Amino acid sequence: MLKILPTFRNTAPETEATYQIGPVAVRLSCAIPEVVDAYRALYADFAGPASSSDATPLFTVRVFRRRSRWTGLSHYHIESDVDDKFTVRRFTRVLPHIEGAVNLCIARYMPKHLLLHAAALTRNGIGVILPGGPGFGKTTLAAALTARGWKYASDEFAMIDDRRSLLVPYPKALSIKTGSFELLQSDGVPVESAACFDRADKGAIRLMPARAFRNDAIASSSRIGLVVFPTLEPGCDPIVTPMSQAEAVFEMSRRCFNLLRYRSRAIEILADVARSACCYRVRTGDLDATCDVMNRLAGHAAARRNQAESEKPTMHAA
Amino acid sequence: MSQIRSNTDAKGACPVRRSGLESFALQDEAIVYDLARDTVHYLNRTARLVWDRCDGTQSSSRIVRELRVAFEASEQTSNGDGQEIESGIRDSIQMLRRDGLLTDHA
Numbered sequence: 112m113l114k115i116l117p118t119f120r121n122t123a124p125e126t127e128a129t130y131q132i133g134p135v136a137v138r139l140s141c142a143i144p145e146v147v148d149a150y151r152a153l154y155a156d157f158a159g160p161a162s163s164s165d166a167t168p169l170f171t172v173r174v175f176r177r178r179s180r181w182t183g184l185s186h187y188h189i190e191s192d193v194d195d196k197f198t199v200r201r202f203t204r205v206l207p208h209i210e211g212a213v214n215l216c217i218a219r220y221m222p223k224h225l226l227l228h229a230a231a232l233t234r235n236g237i238g239v240i241l242p243g244g245p246g247f248g249k250t251t252l253a254a255a256l257t258a259r260g261w262k263y264a265s266d267e268f269a270m271i272d273d274r275r276s277l278l279v280p281y282p283k284a285l286s287i288k289t290g291s292f293e294l295l296q297s298d299g300v301p302v303e304s305a306a307c308f309d310r311a312d313k314g315a316i317r318l319m320p321a322r323a324f325r326n327d328a329i330a331s332s333s334r335i336g337l338v339v340f341p342t343l344e345p346g347c348d349p350i351v352t353p354m355s356q357a358e359a360v361f362e363m364s365r366r367c368f369n370l371l372r373y374r375s376r377a378i379e380i381l382a383d384v385a386r387s388a389c390c391y392r393v394r395t396g397d398l399d400a401t402c403d404v405m406n407r408l409a410g411h412a413a414a415r416r417n418q419a420e421s422e423k424p425t426m427h428a429a
Numbered sequence: 430m431s432q433i434r435s436n437t438d439a440k441g442a443c444p445v446r447r448s449g450l451e452s453f454a455l456q457d458e459a460i461v462y463d464l465a466r467d468t469v470h471y472l473n474r475t476a477r478l479v480w481d482r483c484d485g486t487q488s489s490s491r492i493v494r495e496l497r498v499a500f501e502a503s504e505q506t507s508n509g510d511g512q513e514i515e516s517g518i519r520d521s522i523q524m525l526r527r528d529g530l531l532t533d534h535a
Binding site for chain 1: 451455456458459460462464467469470472
């Protein structure tokens with residue numbers, strides 16, 4: 112006979128904490144101390160009053176624990192204010208799902224920014240975006256470059272301000288998959304200091320805040336000067352192929368989360384990016400060699416930027 | 430989309446850019462955004478040259494002829510290359526039609 116158990120609900124008072132992560136304001140509403148503490152450990156630098164506005168909406172994620180009526184087992188429930196609901200059994204899956212809920216809110220509702228599925232960084236003040244789908248090694252490359260002195264903007268979204276076409280950092284914690292742990296560790300990335308979680312789709316992951324690299328690891332808003340489409344091919348020496356502006360716009364549009372909201376305006380913004388950036392495809396299988404190639408391409412982009420600036424007409428007083 | 434004719438061999442028909450499209454010139458290539466279908470199209474150099482001529486006043490065969498002459502004048506080509514150029518231009522027209530970016534102006 113099926114025994115119906117009373118619903119268990121955590122009765123501790125919910126605490127609400129807000130975090131301003133780049134242009135994204137997140138409110139975590141939760142009564143489970145270990146969840147509150149684990150999220151705070153990732154985003155301590157961003158805690159404080161969130162400044163909600165048209166450009167930076169406040170996304171709320173609620174986490175609570177409830178016992179199943181059918182099995183008697185307790186589960187964690189993660190709900191966002193855009194109605195995404197996740198239920199997980201293990202604590203180690205809670206934080207990745209909070210991250211996932213925030214990502215979904217951003218992809219669907221983030222205003223004033225064109226969103227590309229890309230890792231984003233800056234090098235000497237120049238914005239660099241690495242568009243690519245899942246499994247392209249965006250996070251691994253972003254982590255390796257940040258360890259080499261680049262500044263980190265995001266491992267998931269390249270947020271482009273829709274009025275000035277600037278890269279706006281959204282420095283979420285890097286989500287590093289099992290397969291990259293050793294590689295990044297040998298590359299000087301302090302992976303071992305990051306908390307370990309797991310995801311049903313990706314297995315074990317480590318969530319690593321950008322400050323784990325160094326205190327000044329987070330980028331500021333920058334003009335995009337370099338767009339690189341990386342392709343992973345094990346054992347392959349890096350092959351760099353320049354792309355035309357139109358090719359780059361087309362490929363970026365394929366990685367755009369909110370193309371249907373912006374429609375042809377998205378193409379105008381991407382064309383603006385492509386006109387001021389150097390665009391390449393990089394086929395590669397070696398992380399170290401790829402970082403060397405990225406350093407070279409960033410140097411080339413910087414030289415092009417300097418040349419463009421020196422050619423600007425100067426204003427002389429009459 | 431009943432306005433788009435599938436008869437790509439209609440040599441007398443004059444291809445014209447469909448309404449509801451926004452094009453963005455980038456160097457010698459272009460991007461076209463289809464507002465009706467919310468799709469993005471990439472036009473390479475040849476497709477862009479064809480696109481610019483599809484204003485409903487020139488037939489496909491005239492566009493092919495003109496572009497072939499223009500290509501041959503700009504690049505030293507042998508007769509074999511000329512045929513390749515011509516087939517490239519025809520392919521571009523066909524692809525633009527197939528993607529629903531061109532219609533025919535009778």
